[in-house]
Amino acid sequence: FRNYKRHWSQEILKFKHIYGPVFTLWIGCVPFVFICDLDMAREAFGRTGVETTQDTMQWILLYIAHYPYYQQKLRNEISREIGDRVPVVEDKSRLNYTLAFMTEILRHRNAVPIGNFHRTVVDTQLGNYQFPKHTLVFAHQGCIMTDSKHWTNPDKFEPERFLDEHGQFVETKQGAYIPFGLGRRVCPGDTLGYNELFLCLVNILQMTSNYRIELHSDEGLESDIVSYFVCYPRPYELILN
Structure with missing residues (x-):
């Protein structure tokens, strides 16, 4: 078995050098996609959660x-x-404006504007649209949460x-508020992530109570376009004044 594993790894490395860091192998009638690059693997599997x-x-x-x-x-x-005092999750019921601020951040600048990919298993009709079998379908959360049809x-x-x-x-929340996705594939860590953000935000503002948090240079609130699937700001520097 050890020899088989070693041989298999060597073959995968050969394919990587021939076809690049991402390639597909068909084993029988099933396609397997191999990702052999650290940054791409992190992009594919590591950008959820933390x-x-x-x-x-x-x-x-x-x-x-x-x-x-x-x-x-x-x-x-x-x-x-x-x-x-050290904040706890139960303090959310007392910090109404803090929750509203965080909630609006998740709407206005959703970190993952494109939701999970789904695939039709049969020919499907949605309204006036026809989707053939095996079509990839996803909800664009960022578009829905900035649509004037749903938001003033x-x-x-x-x-x-x-x-x-x-x-x-x-x-x-209204139905158009979907920062963590929607349906049966909604992010299972939504509550954990929200609580982490809440505690971090409150802690930071407590620890800097004698300061003002300012931008070193105000270059606006634009996203850094490095991926179609994630949204984060351009690099910036903060000053504690």
Whole structure:
């Protein structure tokens, strides 16, 4: 068995040198796609969970620095509701504006704007559209969450859209809010990721309570286009003033 594994690895390396870092082998009637490049493997399998949370955190920090008004509102709420003690997940019920800010970030700058790929197993009709068998289909979450059909002023960053008239966080989202996907293939780590973002954001603002988080140079809020599947900001530098 050890000799077989060694031989198999050597053959895969040969294919890599001939066909490149990504290639398909047909074993019987089943296609197997091999990814033999570290960066591509991380892009394909590693950007869920930890890295998408990191990407969202980059957007959160950028928006905090870009919008001093929102930064101060967040600081005021955190100081008023929990002070300088270590935050816990249960504090979400007290930090309504903080939740609204995070929720709007996930809508306005969704880290994974293209949802999971699906494939039709039979010829399928959806409305007036026909999809042949084996068609790849995916929902473009970023498009849906910035569509004026579903949102008022969709291009405007406005955390207040997730607060009611009493300033309470609106728990029930409209159907067009799908930052973690939709259907049976929705991200299983949505709650964990959201809680991580919440605790990180509150901790950062507590630890910098005597400072203002500012941008070294304001180059806007544009995405760094390096992939069709993920969305994160261009590199930026922060100043604690």
